[in-house]
Amino acid sequence: MTNPFYDPYRVLTKIYAEGAHLKIALAETDMEELNRARTVKTVYGVLEHDAYLSLCIRTFAPKNPKQSLRTLLKIALYWLIYLEKPRYMVTDTAVELAKKMGKSGAAGFLNAFLRAFEQDKVCLPSGDEGLEVKYNFPLFAVKRLKAQYGARAEQIMSAKSGGVSVRFVRGAENYLHLPHIATPFENVYLFPNFMRDERFFAGDYTFQSVGSVAICGVVEPCGTLLDACAAPGGKSVLLAERCGQVTACELHPHRVSLINSYCERMNAGNVTAIACDSAVFRPEWEEKYDGVLCDVPCSGLGTVCENPDIVLNKREEDLKGLFAVQSAILKNCARYVKAGGKLYYSTCSILEEENDGVVSAFLSANGKFERVETESPLPHEKTAFGLQFLPDKAFGAGFYVCAMRRK
Secondary structure, eight states: OOOTTHHHHHHHHHHHTTOOOHHHHHHTSOOOGGGHHHHHHHHHHHHHTHHHHHHHHHHHOSSOOOHHHHHHHHHHHHHHHTSOOOHHHHHHHHHHHHHHTTOHHHHHHHHHHHHHOOGGGOOOOSHHHHHHHHHTOOHHHHHHHHHHHGGGHHHHHTOOOOOEEEEESSOGGGTTTSSOEEOSSTTEEEESOOOOOHHHHTTSEEEOOHHHHHHHHHSOOOSEEEETTOTTOHHHHHHHTTSSEEEEEESSHHHHHHHHHHHHHTTOTTEEEEEOOTTSOOGGGTTOEEEEEEEOOOOOGGGTTTOGGGGTTOOTTHHHHHHHHHHHHHHHHGGGEEEEEEEEEEESOOOGGGTHHHHHHHHHHOTTEEEEOOOOSSOOEEOSSSEEEOTTTTTTOOEEEEEEEEO
16 A cells, blocks of 8 residues: 555554554554655654644544544644645545545545644643643643753753764764764764664664763773663663673563664673563672662653653653652662672653652662762763753753762
């Protein structure tokens, strides 16, 4: 089926209706390779503007359409508003796809909706609710960011990705004829577009976010390192270049397979991946490691630029559960650090309660550890305990890292 809405519709259906993650949905959907770039652009664009597109639908639809129809409408509206495609072409494409998928009954509604739609009649709500729609951030996050960062909150929420982040092991010079931005890290570059080739599978380069590289940059070289929440394995592989042995933990066995595949592709033979719960104590690891990195599960609100699907169905009450998990992992993994060794805590969040909040509570309850001063060449803000990377200054990356020493 060559309809240009078809492949984006299939990917977005997996995300909206089935709860699939964006990158997994893209990777697991067979699509026309010739038009892959167009499909990816459409999928990302719809998700980046989901709140506004939903408002458009509510404004012009007499009642809330079914999920399948909402998805098709969002694609059509994205093409109409943001890609500025002709109305007749967008309307005909949407109606044609509906008919081909056996939804002829919806064709009349689609036709009438798209012909009647006028963007000038879509009014943003006032106050924080308007910011929620404008920047596609959950309302609770808008309020927290305003309270934490003041006027800068809008800059943070409106930040755009710096591009596709590629970390080269060798052969970077073969790709630098392409448009790119150099980062503060050696052999890490941002490209507006980057299509992987056979050198990816040979381990010459990998895709790794600037924030992830920055976190690894804070971790000191050591003999034995535990990466407590390691999947998909990017940090473990990079740290394996500077540490003698790396143990990579992951809760789910299928994600351990991801780590093993990553290590095999990148020829990282000194990484051992195992399935285990990093919040549950393992006596054989007590005071075994020179360094322990806890890159804990978090809200992910610092990576919305790269993962716009993160905000879908994100709820404020989720934060309480996350705080408990984060604290449990940090408390447990602290027991694995040797005397004089380092404990690192990191997230891809920009919310203080997930970052300094967790570290503060840990240090208050655990006198065996002390905060260690850290630096990074990537622009950051120094907090009471660590470094906060913010999307508006760090190429779209929102991360946090703190280093502590066992006395």
